Amino acid sequence: MKSVKNYIQENKQRFIDELVELLKIPSISADSSYKNYVLKTAEAVKLNLEKAGCEHVEICKTKGYPIVYGEKILNKNLPTILVYGHYDVQPPDPLDLWNSPPFEPVIKNTETHPEGAIFARGASDDKGQVFMHIKAMEFMTSTNQLPCNVKFMIEGEEEVGSKNLEAFVKENQERLTNDVILISDTGMISKDTPSITTGIRGLSYVEVEVTGPNRDLHSGLYGGAVANPINILSKMIASLHDENNQITIPGFYDKVEELSKEERTEMAKAPFSLEAYQKALDIETVYGETGYSTNERNAIRPTLDVNGIWGGYIGEGAKTVIPSKAYAKISMRLVPNQDWEEITKLFKSHFESIAPKGVKVEVKPHHGGNGYVTPLNSIGYQAASKAYLETFGKLPIPQRSGGSIPIVALFEKELKSKTILMGFGLDSDAIHSPNEHFGIWNYLMGIETIPYFYKYFTELSK
Amino acid sequence: MKSVKNYIQENKQRFIDELVELLKIPSISADSSYKNYVLKTAEAVKLNLEKAGCEHVEICKTKGYPIVYGEKILNKNLPTILVYGHYDVQPPDPLDLWNSPPFEPVIKNTETHPEGAIFARGASDDKGQVFMHIKAMEFMTSTNQLPCNVKFMIEGEEEVGSKNLEAFVKENQERLTNDVILISDTGMISKDTPSITTGIRGLSYVEVEVTGPNRDLHSGLYGGAVANPINILSKMIASLHDENNQITIPGFYDKVEELSKEERTEMAKAPFSLEAYQKALDIETVYGETGYSTNERNAIRPTLDVNGIWGGYIGEGAKTVIPSKAYAKISMRLVPNQDWEEITKLFKSHFESIAPKGVKVEVKPHHGGNGYVTPLNSIGYQAASKAYLETFGKLPIPQRSGGSIPIVALFEKELKSKTILMGFGLDSDAIHSPNEHFGIWNYLMGIETIPYFYKYFTELSK
Numbered sequence: 001m002k003s004v005k006n007y008i009q010e011n012k013q014r015f016i017d018e019l020v021e022l023l024k025i026p027s028i029s030a031d032s033s034y035k036n037y038v039l040k041t042a043e044a045v046k047l048n049l050e051k052a053g054c055e056h057v058e059i060c061k062t063k064g065y066p067i068v069y070g071e072k073i074l075n076k077n078l079p080t081i082l083v084y085g086h087y088d089v090q091p092p093d094p095l096d097l098w099n100s101p102p103f104e105p106v107i108k109n110t111e112t113h114p115e116g117a118i119f120a121r122g123a124s125d126d127k128g129q130v131f132m133h134i135k136a137m138e139f140m141t142s143t144n145q146l147p148c149n150v151k152f153m154i155e156g157e158e159e160v161g162s163k164n165l166e167a168f169v170k171e172n173q174e175r176l177t178n179d180v181i182l183i184s185d186t187g188m189i190s191k192d193t194p195s196i197t198t199g200i201r202g203l204s205y206v207e208v209e210v211t212g213p214n215r216d217l218h219s220g221l222y223g224g225a226v227a228n229p230i231n232i233l234s235k236m237i238a239s240l241h242d243e244n245n246q247i248t249i250p251g252f253y254d255k256v257e258e259l260s261k262e263e264r265t266e267m268a269k270a271p272f273s274l275e276a277y278q279k280a281l282d283i284e285t286v287y288g289e290t291g292y293s294t295n296e297r298n299a300i301r302p303t304l305d306v307n308g309i310w311g312g313y314i315g316e317g318a319k320t321v322i323p324s325k326a327y328a329k330i331s332m333r334l335v336p337n338q339d340w341e342e343i344t345k346l347f348k349s350h351f352e353s354i355a356p357k358g359v360k361v362e363v364k365p366h367h368g369g370n371g372y373v374t375p376l377n378s379i380g381y382q383a384a385s386k387a388y389l390e391t392f393g394k395l396p397i398p399q400r401s402g403g404s405i406p407i408v409a410l411f412e413k414e415l416k417s418k419t420i421l422m423g424f425g426l427d428s429d430a431i432h433s434p435n436e437h438f439g440i441w442n443y444l445m446g447i448e449t450i451p452y453f454y455k456y457f458t459e460l461s462k
Numbered sequence: 463m464k465s466v467k468n469y470i471q472e473n474k475q476r477f478i479d480e481l482v483e484l485l486k487i488p489s490i491s492a493d494s495s496y497k498n499y500v501l502k503t504a505e506a507v508k509l510n511l512e513k514a515g516c517e518h519v520e521i522c523k524t525k526g527y528p529i530v531y532g533e534k535i536l537n538k539n540l541p542t543i544l545v546y547g548h549y550d551v552q553p554p555d556p557l558d559l560w561n562s563p564p565f566e567p568v569i570k571n572t573e574t575h576p577e578g579a580i581f582a583r584g585a586s587d588d589k590g591q592v593f594m595h596i597k598a599m600e601f602m603t604s605t606n607q608l609p610c611n612v613k614f615m616i617e618g619e620e621e622v623g624s625k626n627l628e629a630f631v632k633e634n635q636e637r638l639t640n641d642v643i644l645i646s647d648t649g650m651i652s653k654d655t656p657s658i659t660t661g662i663r664g665l666s667y668v669e670v671e672v673t674g675p676n677r678d679l680h681s682g683l684y685g686g687a688v689a690n691p692i693n694i695l696s697k698m699i700a701s702l703h704d705e706n707n708q709i710t711i712p713g714f715y716d717k718v719e720e721l722s723k724e725e726r727t728e729m730a731k732a733p734f735s736l737e738a739y740q741k742a743l744d745i746e747t748v749y750g751e752t753g754y755s756t757n758e759r760n761a762i763r764p765t766l767d768v769n770g771i772w773g774g775y776i777g778e779g780a781k782t783v784i785p786s787k788a789y790a791k792i793s794m795r796l797v798p799n800q801d802w803e804e805i806t807k808l809f810k811s812h813f814e815s816i817a818p819k820g821v822k823v824e825v826k827p828h829h830g831g832n833g834y835v836t837p838l839n840s841i842g843y844q845a846a847s848k849a850y851l852e853t854f855g856k857l858p859i860p861q862r863s864g865g866s867i868p869i870v871a872l873f874e875k876e877l878k879s880k881t882i883l884m885g886f887g888l889d890s891d892a893i894h895s896p897n898e899h900f901g902i903w904n905y906l907m908g909i910e911t912i913p914y915f916y917k918y919f920t921e922l923s924k
Contacts, residue, residue, distance in 0.1 A: 317492030
C-alpha cells in the first residue's frame, strides 16, 4: 500500500495529540453525573469522523446515549465494511491506585512499551482502538486509496450493556447493510505474536439484594437470633461454586460447547507462561475450574464472579450492627450456545430458591449478551490474516477471548454478517483497571494494518 | 424519698430541654471528622456535672477522647458509688432511613410512648441514660438528700471499644475507689416489667482483608482463572458456621458456660412473644443456633456476625471487574468465661488457615472485652431491687443481655468492685439503628428510681 508507513511517520505526533484530546473527556456511561461529558465525547467523535473524510456524519439519538454514525459510499457494487466501536469508558475507581489522574493522559515508557504508552482511562478500551480506524480512514481518503465503502457506528453505552443498540440496529437495518463488521475492542497475544480473536464469551450481569430485618439492628441484642443478610449473602454466594469450582446452578452447563481434544491441543499451542502470568498478578497460584488450563478457564469455560459486594457499616472504625440489607453485583461469562437470557432466568430462580427463610431475596437482571465464534474460512478472517502478515511479517494466531462483546451476536442476528475482531491491545493494558494504557507502537501498528484489511477484503470479495 | 416525684414534675420540661441540647452535638467517636463535636460534648458533660453539684469536675486527657470525671465526697466513712457512662454515640448511617435528622432531636408520641419519646442518635445509648444520673444527682444535692459519696466517670470512646479507659482506670485507681459501680447503658424488658441486666456478653471485633491479584482485573479476561477476593471472602465467611449455625472455629466453645436446665427454665419465664418479635422486625422466622430459644441465642450463647462487607464496584450501574481486595468487619459476642483476647487469636489463626492459595489474608484485631455476671445476692443487686419495687411497684426480673459492656469486666479486675446495670431503655429504642429514641416516661422513671438505689445501698452497707 502506497506510503502508509511514511504517512504515519509524518503525522505520528498529531495522531497522538488528537487521541490525547479525546481521552481528556471523562465519558463514564455508568455514572449519570458524567452525562454531559459523554455527550461531549460524541460530538468530538463526530468531528473526527468528518475530518477523516466520512460523509453524512450524524449523532443519532437513542433512549440513552447517542450513537455516532458516518459513512463513505464510493459505489454500490463495492463491498461495504461496517466499523463498530464505543466512545464510553469504564468508571476509573479505585482512583487512589492510579499513578496519574485517569483523565489527564500522560505518556510514559514501560518495559513492554519502550516507545511509550498513553496512560488514561479508555486509552485502549476503546477510544484508542476506535481512533486507529479513524486515522486509517483519514489515510485512505486523503491518499485516494479507499478501496470500498465504509460505515462507522460508534456507540456510547458499551460499558453499560449497549442497552439501546439493538433498537437502533433494528430501526436502521437498511442504512447499516454491510459485507463484514470490523471491530477493534480486544487484544492480541503480544507485540511479536499477532492474534485475531475468533471467539468471545457471552455475559449475564445481575444485581442481588438480600433483606433481613426491616431495620439495622444492634448485633449484641439481636446477634445470633435473626438472619444476618451479610452472612446469608456470603453463604449463598459461596454455594454457587462446588469443590471443583464448577457453578452449581442447575442447567447452567447444559448447552456449554465442549471443545474436542484436537481443538484444545491447538489452543494449548499459544505461547503462555504460567509463571510470568502469576508473577504479573503477584499471586502464588492460579485458581479455577478443575480439569482446565488457565487459558481454557478464561476463554472456553463459563464463569461466575462477584464484581461488587456491600452491606452494613463500611466506614472508619467499628459499628456493631446487623444490617437490614446486603447487596452484590454478580456477572457470569458464557460460552457459545449458552443463551444469556436463559442463564439469567436460571440464576434468578436458583438464587431465590436457595434463600433461607428469614430473608427476602431480589435478583435484578442488569444486562447481557451471547458468545460468538468467527469462522476461520471466511473472507473476513482471510483478509485480516493477510493484513497482519503484511505489517507484522507473520500470520496471526486465532484465539478465543474471555471477554464479552455482546453486540457481535446481535449483529449476526440482525445484520446477517460476520464480525472480525482485530484487536491491537495487550492484556497488560490494564483495561477496566487503574493505570489503563495503550502502547503507541500498538496504536500506530493498528493504523498501518487496517488499510491492508480494506485492500484484501475488497480483493477477496471480487 | 422526700418529694422526688414533685421535683421531677416541677423540672420535667427543663430536664427534657437540657438533654435535647446535649443530643444536638454529633459526638461520633468512630469518625475522626467529628472530633471537635466529641470534644465539645465532653465540655457540655462537665458543665452539667457541675450544675448537678459535683466537685473537682475535670476533663481528663487520654491518648484518645477525654474522660469527664467529677465527684461529691461527703464523708470517707460513707459508701461510695461510681457512676459510669459514655457521651459518644454510634455513627447514624444509613441516614436515608431516619425520619428526622439524627442530631436534630424531635419529640414524637408512639404506640409504646404515648407520653412522647425523644428521637435522636444517642437519646437512649447513652446520653439519655447518663443524663438520668446527672438529674438524679441534681435532685439529691439540691434537696440535701445525697446519702453517700458519688463519683462520675463519663467516657467518650465506648462505641469504639473504650481504647484508653483501661490505662485511665489503672492510673487512677486511688481516685476511683468505690463500693459499687452503677451503669445505665442497657434496657429493661418493658415499661411494666422492670428488669436488671445481670449478665452481658463479651466481644471480639476484627477487620479482615482478602487480597487476590495485585490490581483490579477485567472479569472477562481473567474471570475463572484467578481467585476472586469477594468470592473467596464469601466462602470463608460462609464456612464460619456449620449446618446447625454453630461457629466452626476450633476451640471457640471450649470455655463457654453451659447453663443448667433450671437456669434455662428460669430464663424462659421472662415474658416473650416470638410472633411479636418477628412482626416487629418484619421477618418470616428467626434464625440461629439449633437447640436454643431466641432469648438464649442472643443472651447466653456466643455468636459471630459480619457487621460490614465491601469490595469491588459498588457504585451505580455495572463494572465487570475482579477486585484486588475485599474486606469485612466481623464481631463475635462472647459469654462469661470466654476470654476475648484468646478468642481473637483463635479467629485470626483459623481465618488465616482457611484461606486458599492464590489469596493473602490479613486479620486486624479491632477491640473487645469479656462477658460478666452480677451476683444476685450482692448488696448492690438488693439495693437496686428495692429501688425498682419503690418506683415500679414490682421487683425487677434478673436478665442476661446479649450486648457487651467490656469495661464491666475491666472494672472488676482493676477496681475490685461489682457493677449494677440499671438500664431504663427498651429494645424498641432502636439504639445503633436509624430513628433511635428514648421514652420520656423511661427517662423520668430513671431519674426517680436512681435516688432510691443510693438510699438503699447506703442503708444496706451499714
